[in-house]
Amino acid sequence: MAFRVGGGNASSGMGVAEHSISTYQELQRKKVHRYVIFKIDEIKKEVVVEKTGGPAESYDDFTASLPENDCRYAVYDFDFVTSENCQKSKIFFVAWSPSVARIRAKMLYATSKDRFRRELEGIHYEIQATDPTEMDLEVLRERVN
Secondary structure, three states: OEEOOOOOOOOOOOEEEHHHHHHHHHHHHHOOOOEEEEEEEOOOOEEEEEEEEOOOOOHHHHHHOOOOOOOEEEEEEEEEEOOOOOEEEEEEEEEEOOOOOOHHHHHHHHHHHHHHHHHOOOOOEEEEEOOHHHHOHHHHHHHHO
């Protein structure tokens, strides 16, 4: 079950599965998931949930779930403590596009990203990464401080 937003042409006609939105909302509102990894289903022409990580999973679990040679979108619920010792949480949107991925996959994910991200309300930060160092845990810490 997908819906399309706005007028679509071939390059940006990717839909978003309802399940992708509801799974993101579970992460955002209910803290059911630590992260959600999304992939583009090229047959259905929509963004679907590939994997979710439970609240106890670590950032290493999250990064290990991203394929080394293919693109993905992901959201990660980052918990941290402020300098005033307050527990906070920020949601990161990650556009994972490893340099070794197929050109076609990189283009597909690049042209569909903004439309998909707009469906996810409440994202605080966005990271575009082509290799693991660009989304290191330190990068997240720097963004929130």
